[in-house]
Amino acid sequence: MAIINVILSGGVGSRLWPLSRKSRPKQYIPLFGGTTLFQMCALRNHKIADHIQVVGSIDNYELSRRDMENAGIAAFSEIIEASPRNTAASIAFAAFAAQPEDILIVTPSDHVIEGAEAYEQAMQHAVALAKDNYIVTFGAVPTRPETGYGYIEHDADFNVLSFKEKPDSVVAQQYVASGNYLWNSGMFCMKASVYLHELKEYEPDIYVAAYEAFGKMEHGFLPLEETMKIPSVSVDYAVMERSKVIRVVPFRFDWNDLGSFESLWDYMDKSGSGTTDRNLVLGSQKHVEFIGLENIILVETEDAILVVPRNQTQDVKKVYERLEKEHPELLK
Numbered sequence: 001m002a003i004i005n006v007i008l009s010g011g012v013g014s015r016l017w018p019l020s021r022k023s024r025p026k027q028y029i030p031l032f033g034g035t036t037l038f039q040m041c042a043l044r045n046h047k048i049a050d051h052i053q054v055v056g057s058i059d060n061y062e063l064s065r066r067d068m069e070n071a072g073i074a075a076f077s078e079i080i081e082a083s084p085r086n087t088a089a090s091i092a093f094a095a096f097a098a099q100p101e102d103i104l105i106v107t108p109s110d111h112v113i114e115g116a117e118a119y120e121q122a123m124q125h126a127v128a129l130a131k132d133n134y135i136v137t138f139g140a141v142p143t144r145p146e147t148g149y150g151y152i153e154h155d156a157d158f159n160v161l162s163f164k165e166k167p168d169s170v171v172a173q174q175y176v177a178s179g180n181y182l183w184n185s186g187m188f189c190m191k192a193s194v195y196l197h198e199l200k201e202y203e204p205d206i207y208v209a210a211y212e213a214f215g216k217m218e219h220g221f222l223p224l225e226e227t228m229k230i231p232s233v234s235v236d237y238a239v240m241e242r243s244k245v246i247r248v249v250p251f252r253f254d255w256n257d258l259g260s261f262e263s264l265w266d267y268m269d270k271s272g273s274g275t276t277d278r279n280l281v282l283g284s285q286k287h288v289e290f291i292g293l294e295n296i297i298l299v300e301t302e303d304a305i306l307v308v309p310r311n312q313t314q315d316v317k318k319v320y321e322r323l324e325k326e327h328p329e330l331l332k
Contacts, residue, residue, distance in 0.1 A: 001101045003127060005049035006094040007041055009056040009064055009109040010084050014320040015260045015313065018304035019283060023332055026258065027110040028063045037258065038064060038109045039071040044116070048123050049105060052076040053097060055090045058083070058221070079217070082224035085210075088238035089230045091188070092199055092210040093222070100193035103130050107187050108257070112267055115253030122251040126189035134247045135198065136189040137240060139182025140255050145172035148260060148314060150184040150236075152248050160246040163236060182250055186257065188235070189249075195239070203238040206231050260313040261297045280310075304330055 013019075013026030020026035027038040042052060054076060056064050061080045068076055079093045091106055098104060105123060113119055126136040137160065139152045151164040151172075163184065167175060175181035200207040213226035240246060256267050265280050279290045284300035295310040308316060323330050 002050040003103045004098055005045035005052045006104050006106045007054045007109050008090055009054060015316045017316055017320045018301045018306055019299060022059060036067055038067045041107055041109045042071055042073055046073055048120055053094050054078040055094055057081050078220050080221045082222050082227040085230040086232040087235040088206050088233045089210045091235055093214055095192040095196050096214045098192040102192045103127050104192055105189050110258055112256040112258055118253035122249050126249045129247050130189045130191055133194050134245050135243055137248050138185045138187040139248045139250050140185055141250055141252050142176045142183055145176045147172050151175050151181045152184050153181055154248050158248050160248050163241050198239045198243045202242045262310050262313040
């Protein structure tokens with residue numbers, strides 16, 4: 001039995017446009033003292049896993065390879081998707097590549113996590129549960145009624161009762177007040193065989209199509225024709241929301257998924273970088289002054305400028321989706 005860290009690196013970070021682009025998603029931007037989120041993830045899990053398996057996109061696998069080299073990690077394997085088919089299939093590929101009893105610690109590549117000891121303790125707890133054939137998810141103990149995260153409802157024994165979509169502020173306050181909800185971190189831990197059993201049980205079409213694509217993989221590259229036959233479904237819907245063997249491990253280490261400019265602001269507040277008075281400036285080499293404005297974020301790149309109030313950063317994704325139709329060149 002080996003412990004394998006599966007790093008999912010196929011996202012594009014649409015809520016962090018124009019910093020995050022298809023050619024360089026947010027996990028590869030060296031915003032953190034010259035270090036990228038991808039490198040931070042690999043180094044963090046390199047300490048606790050026997051092996052690292054990167055599951056990424058044909059569009060960014062070279063960025064992953066460069067980051068691993070710069071991080072000094074030579075021993076890793078990769079599965080390169082010809083086209084994104086969502087997380088249920090991505091994790092299935094990693095499970096097919098592993099031995100049945102291997103434990104997979106599945107982590108997104110774009111999270112900031114601080115508190116190594118608490119993180120390692122949570123992982124050890126999850127591995128113990130996974131050995132008993134549970135699928136484990138990780139939930140952050142809420143510190144505020146956050147509307148940008150999904151929530152996990154649990155009972156006193158931390159059996160998962162339900163997964164909730166991102167709530168409005170009133171519902172988020174109710175969740176936090178109840179004490180029975182955790183923020184959904186998007187990290188998982190399970191035996192390869194248990195995950196594949198549950199996927200085959202609840203989404204057999206994904207299982208079969210992913211297996212066929214994996215069988216025709218060459219040198220780590222998955223084939224396009226077979227890949228496009230795989231239904232695009234998230235692991236949350238395919239397995240987590242339907243399986244009867246889900247447990248949640250609560251954690252209190254500092255965690256930020258950097259899913260929006262607001263969450264990036266929160267992180268930078270702690271590090272003391274990137275702020276101008278009561279506003280945030282990113283990417284600009286110019287001196288910027290704000291008059292009569294507070295809680296404004298200004299982002300500048302060579303070809304675009306974004307100005308957005310701090311409380312509307314989730315709407316950046318709507319801009320991204322509109323630009324996909326009107327100006328796709330601005331997303332490259």
